[in-house]
Amino acid sequence: MLNISPIFNAMLRNKSSVILMVLQVALTLAIVSNAAYIINERLELMQRNSGLDESQLFSFNIFTFDKTVDIRQQLELDEDMLRAIPGVNDAVAINQVPLTGSGDSSGYRAQIAESGAKIVEAGVFRADAHVLKTLGLTVIEGRDFTQDDVIYATGASQPNTVIITKAMADQLFPDGHAIGKDIYQFQQPLRIIGIVKHMQGSWLDSSYVNNNIFLPVVHPRSFKRILVNADKTAMDKIMSNISERMLALNKGRVVMEPIKLAEHLRDQYQSDNLMVNMLIIIICIILFITALGVAGMAIFNVNRRKRQIGTRRALGASQTNIITHFMIENFLMTTIGIIIGVVLSVFLNGYLMEYFSSSRIAISYIIVTTIGLVLLGQLAVLFPAQSAASISPAIATRSV
Amino acid sequence: MLKMNNINKIYRTDLVETHALSEFNLNVKEGEFVSVTGPSGSGKTTFLNLAGLLESTSTGTYELDGINVVGLNDKQLSKIRNEKIGFIFQGFNLIPDLNLFENVDVPLRYRGFNSKERKERIENALEQVGLAARMKHLPSQLSGGQQQRVAIARALAGTPRFLLADEPTGNLDSLMARQVMELLEDINKSGTTIVMVTHDPDLARRAERNIQIVDGQVCDFTLYQNNKAATEHAISA
Numbered sequence: 101m102l103n104i105s106p107i108f109n110a111m112l113r114n115k116s117s118v119i120l121m122v123l124q125v126a127l128t129l130a131i132v133s134n135a136a137y138i139i140n141e142r143l144e145l146m147q148r149n150s151g152l153d154e155s156q157l158f159s160f161n162i163f164t165f166d167k168t169v170d171i172r173q174q175l176e177l178d179e180d181m182l183r184a185i186p187g188v189n190d191a192v193a194i195n196q197v198p199l200t201g202s203g204d205s206s207g208y209r210a211q212i213a214e215s216g217a218k219i220v221e222a223g224v225f226r227a228d229a230h231v232l233k234t235l236g237l238t239v240i241e242g243r244d245f246t247q248d249d250v251i252y253a254t255g256a257s258q259p260n261t262v263i264i265t266k267a268m269a270d271q272l273f274p275d276g277h278a279i280g281k282d283i284y285q286f287q288q289p290l291r292i293i294g295i296v297k298h299m300q301g302s303w304l305d306s307s308y309v310n311n312n313i314f315l316p317v318v319h320p321r322s323f324k325r326i327l328v329n330a331d332k333t334a335m336d337k338i339m340s341n342i343s344e345r346m347l348a349l350n351k352g353r354v355v356m357e358p359i360k361l362a363e364h365l366r367d368q369y370q371s372d373n374l375m376v377n378m379l380i381i382i383i384c385i386i387l388f389i390t391a392l393g394v395a396g397m398a399i400f401n402v403n404r405r406k407r408q409i410g411t412r413r414a415l416g417a418s419q420t421n422i423i424t425h426f427m428i429e430n431f432l433m434t435t436i437g438i439i440i441g442v443v444l445s446v447f448l449n450g451y452l453m454e455y456f457s458s459s460r461i462a463i464s465y466i467i468v469t470t471i472g473l474v475l476l477g478q479l480a481v482l483f484p485a486q487s488a489a490s491i492s493p494a495i496a497t498r499s500v
Numbered sequence: 501m502l503k504m505n506n507i508n509k510i511y512r513t514d515l516v517e518t519h520a521l522s523e524f525n526l527n528v529k530e531g532e533f534v535s536v537t538g539p540s541g542s543g544k545t546t547f548l549n550l551a552g553l554l555e556s557t558s559t560g561t562y563e564l565d566g567i568n569v570v571g572l573n574d575k576q577l578s579k580i581r582n583e584k585i586g587f588i589f590q591g592f593n594l595i596p597d598l599n600l601f602e603n604v605d606v607p608l609r610y611r612g613f614n615s616k617e618r619k620e621r622i623e624n625a626l627e628q629v630g631l632a633a634r635m636k637h638l639p640s641q642l643s644g645g646q647q648q649r650v651a652i653a654r655a656l657a658g659t660p661r662f663l664l665a666d667e668p669t670g671n672l673d674s675l676m677a678r679q680v681m682e683l684l685e686d687i688n689k690s691g692t693t694i695v696m697v698t699h700d701p702d703l704a705r706r707a708e709r710n711i712q713i714v715d716g717q718v719c720d721f722t723l724y725q726n727n728k729a730a731t732e733h734a735i736s737a
């Protein structure tokens with residue numbers, strides 16, 4: 101026998117304390133559901149597959165200040181030396197390293213620039229024929245570069261062949277036939293000879309993170325990046341004396357600290373990680389405060405209504421009836437709070453979408469938060485309700 | 501109707517043990533109207549609480565309407581309170597957030613009556629105390645006498661066999677007190693057993709039977725008077 105209507109009517113006659121509770125539940129629902137959704141959004145972002153085995157890769161920069169050094173020749177010597185180190189699988193001089201947050205990008209079209217065809221933005225990776233092997237990538241269609249594809253250029257001259265990621269190929273050629281086609285940055289055609297399945301570029305938050313193009317061109321410049329693929333177990337040892345080895349070959353340069361790709365990746369996601377941790381803490385604090393609020397309000401109500409509770413007991417309420425009374429009361433308040441909270445959630449989500457590039461909240465987050473809040477409320481009210489049930493009926497005659 | 505034998509009720513606090521009732525014996529027959537008087541602190545409310553199953557006895561036997569109620573669990577006691585006993589309190593004890601209709605409804609909901617039966621009973625009960633027209637009012641909108649009549653309606657609505665009242669007129673002026681008393685007499689005439697604690701000797705006299713409680717025991721009225729006279733004599737001597 102549920103006594104909802106008289107409890108509800110009594111609540112309506114006690115608006116001020118009810119409003120407080122209802123608002124708290126509503127705000128909790130709005131904040132917690134949105135925070136949980138953002139957490140999930142960020143986690144999904146962080147769990148994306150980079151296409152690379154970051155734990156096997158590290159990179160470092162070199163700056164050659166000795167103007168007498170023949171950089172092209174020196175790069176070849178460096179690469180040969182690096183590739184010969186035990187534990188190193190491959191190494192390559194490259195213009196940018198994926199997942200680091202800095203690099204080059206350009207726009208490419210399926211026809212010459214003047215055609216006005218759609219531009220597809222992509223990260224541009226320039227290196228010799230070792231590039232895919234060093235990155236740990238293989239072509240899923242076509243072929244890898246050979247040393248014949250590679251050109252050494254000081255100016256803007258372009259190679260004839262390119263390899264692109266599947267994502268980029270799909271955007272350039274939606275019909276699916278990219279191999280053997282030419283694409284253009286300017287007028288010169290670049291023939292697609294291979295397609296790799298997947299690789300994330302340098303900017304993890306960019307919309308074209310999966311569009312990447314490999315050009316077999318080496319620019320012998322004083323500032324170069326070197327990417328090394330090494331066995332996990334040998335990484336630290338190799339990294340520790342990489343600088344000495346490099347300087348042993350040529351002293352006319354600065355070799356900067358090698359950094360693992362895994363570390364770059366962590367840095368890239370640092371703000372996301374921070375956000376996730378902060379939101380988790382906020383959720384915990386808010387839920388804790390809400391539980392305290394519910395319990396506090398219930399304890400206050402129990403004390404305020406001692407005589408009423410005693411009277412109800414005298415009139416035939418069992419202890420269970422008293423507990424149920426408080427549970428129902430809490431459930432009703434929570435329910436009203438939830439109805440308002442759902443509306444608030446959607447508004448808050450709209451605001452976040454507009455100003456913080458969040459996406460439309462999944463309804464499941466609101467539902468799960470709702471269920472959680474109902475349970476939390478019932479749990480928080482249980483102890484005060486039990487203490488109400490233990491009030492002696494005699495209080496009805498004792499206190500005047 | 502009510503049979504109490506050798507009842508003891510002891511309140512223990514950290515500092516003292518109070519023998520609120522000791523070797524208390526009382527029989528109330530079906531349909532009787534008994535008034536209970538006695539000095540303050542003598543144990544009248546304690547007796548009423550035990551009789552109404554609001555508290556349990558420390559020792560002794562208690563039979564209510566043929567049921568031995570010593571040792572029953574909370575649920576069983578609640579059910580007896582709900583079905584057989586009606587309570588009227590000195591402070592009315594109406595629930596301030598509920599209107600008159602809902603107040604009278606409280607015990608009926610615990611009883612589990614359906615809404616049609618509850619509505620009928622509530623309307624009849626409020627009719628009987630002359631407040632049917634004010635069903636939607638809150639207790640705070642009524643005078644003390646009216647509130648007590650609502651409380652009586654609430655006690656009556658479940659048609660209890662046994663009505664317990666602890667100074668039902670204690671908070672009322674004499675006119676209202678008389679009205680309430682008349683109402684109780686009417687109820688008694690229709691067959692309900694009533695036990696009423698009161699300080700008012702005039703009201704006490706109107707009951708069929710008056711018992712005195714002194715120091716937690718039922719006291720023979722004449723014996724009490726003699727004792728009192730003797731004591732007074734001793735003091736003055």
Ligand SMILES: Nc1ncnc2c1ncn2[C@@H]1O[C@H](COP(=O)(O)OP(=O)(O)OP(=O)(O)O)[C@@H](O)[C@H]1O
Pocket residue numbers: 511512513518519520538539540541542543544545546547
């Ligand atoms: N919960 C309690 N704990 C301790 N002592 C109590 C308790 N309730 C009552 N007493 C004591 O028991 C004794 C009887 O109290 P009771 O309330 O029955 O007296 P009463 O006859 O109703 O008095 P009054 O006319 O003032 O209402 C008193 O001494 C009182 O102090």
Ligand SMILES: [Mg+2]
Pocket residue numbers: 544545546
């Ligand atoms: Mg008393």
